[in-house]
Amino acid sequence: MRLMFLGDVVGRAGREAVVDALPRLRADLDLDFVVVNGENSAGGFGITEKIATEILDAGADVISGGNHSWDQREALVFIEREQRLLRPANYPSGTPGRGAGLFEARGGRRVLLVNVLGRVFMDALDDPFATVERELAAAPLGDVADAVIVDMHAEATSEKMAMGHFCDGRASLVVGTHSHIPTADAQLLPGGTAYQTDAGMCGDYDSVIGMQKDEPLNRFTTKISSGRFQPADGDATVCGVFVETDDATGLATRVEPIRLGGRLKQTMPGLMAAE
Numbered sequence: 078m079r080l081m082f083l084g085d086v087v088g089r090a091g092r093e094a095v096v097d098a099l100p101r102l103r104a105d106l107d108l109d110f111v112v113v114n115g116e117n118s119a120g121g122f123g124i125t126e127k128i129a130t131e132i133l134d135a136g137a138d139v140i141s142g143g144n145h146s147w148d149q150r151e152a153l154v155f156i157e158r159e160q161r162l163l164r165p166a167n168y169p170s171g172t173p174g175r176g177a178g179l180f181e182a183r184g185g186r187r188v189l190l191v192n193v194l195g196r197v198f199m200d201a202l203d204d205p206f207a208t209v210e211r212e213l214a215a216a217p218l219g220d221v222a223d224a225v226i227v228d229m230h231a232e233a234t235s236e237k238m239a240m241g242h243f244c245d246g247r248a249s250l251v252v253g254t255h256s257h258i259p260t261a262d263a264q265l266l267p268g269g270t271a272y273q274t275d276a277g278m279c280g281d282y283d284s285v286i287g288m289q290k291d292e293p294l295n296r297f298t299t300k301i302s303s304g305r306f307q308p309a310d311g312d313a314t315v316c317g318v319f320v321e322t323d324d325a326t327g328l329a330t331r332v333e334p335i336r337l338g339g340r341l342k343q344t345m346p347g348l349m350a351a352e
Contacts, residue, residue, distance in 0.1 A: 078182065078186060078249075078322045079319070080319070081102065081106065081319050082252050082317050082320075083095060083114065083137075083316065083317035084114055084254055084316045085278045085280070086115050086118040087117045087257065087288075088118070088120060088310065090280055090312070091281070091308075092128060094312075095135065096135040098337055099111065099135040100135060102136070109183040110138050113140050114143065115141070115142070116141075116143040116145045116146055117280075120307075121287060121288060121306060123147065123148030123152060124140070124149060124152055125149050126151060126155040129159060137161075138188075139161050139162075139190050140163065141163050141228040142164040142165060143254060144194060144255070147164075152164075160175075160178065161180070163190065165202065166192055169203065177191040177212045178190060187216075187222050187223050188224045188225070189212065189216045190228070191209055192230065194231065195233060195237070197232060199231065206243055209227060213225065217247070224250075226251075226252070227251045231254075231255055234260075234274050237251075237253035238272075241266060244270055245268035245269070245270045249320060250332070251270055251271070252273050252275075252276050252318050253274045255275070256275040257277065257286040258275060259273075259316045260275045262274050263332045265330075269323075269326070270328065273332070276316055276318050277316030279317075281308075281310060282341055288308060288309060290309070312338060314341045315339075316336050318335065319331075333347075
């Protein structure tokens with residue numbers, strides 16, 4: 078199976094780049110299943126129903142979230158009817174929506190997506206490791222699920238790497254989000270799980286993690302807030318991870334980063350991925 082995960086979509090620049098690129102990426106890479114983290118897609122903070130629909134219609138199968146899932150209050154309502162939009166699974170019981178699901182990929186195959194929020198340097202929620210353990214046990218790879226993707230939305234690289242090793246041999250891909258910077262450690266772990274510490278953002282990199290530079294610089298240099306953060310609106314880079322899995326086991330046989338457009342050095346999976 079061919080899977081693609083795109084990192085945090087930031088603002089108009091990010092979402093327009095993703096919506097434009099998704100149909101071509103699906104075709105060129107012959108993708109079976111696509112996940113997009115959309116928690117910063119509405120002005121850099123949260124997601125609206127209109128934006129979620131745009132991303133799904135462009136070719137995403139599921140949208141994952143993170144600590145900004147509720148910044149747009151309407152998300153508390155529409156997440157209940159849009160089953161393809163997830164929020165972190167380790168929010169307390171009773172939180173609207175769901176944080177994991179078994180979704181149908183091309184050809185009727187089943188993909189388990191689990192979205193969790195880290196606890197190091199972030200708001201303390203339920204244990205993400207226990208949450209992932211529960212979801213993996215409910216839909217084991219190679220039994221119930223043909224592929225398993227874990228979106229670890231976390232600040233600390235150590236916590237993300239620990240989740241990768243925790244899931245090794247039981248997930249097809251563990252990928253980090255939230256940091257908005259693509260890491261250079263795409264790899265196959267010893268047990269066959271594809272891993273990258275952070276997928277990077279889909280947004281304008283002439284920025285401070287997707288935001289126009291003036292306000293973050295002012296706050297760093299003066300410790301004074303002079304206004305709201307605003308998403309940068311220049312040319313965006315679409316960043317993510319491409320994974321191929323073994324149909325017999327669901328484990329990864331190949332993982333490569335994706336960087337398309339904008340300022341960053343471009344990298345795409347080789348042509349053999351689309352053969």
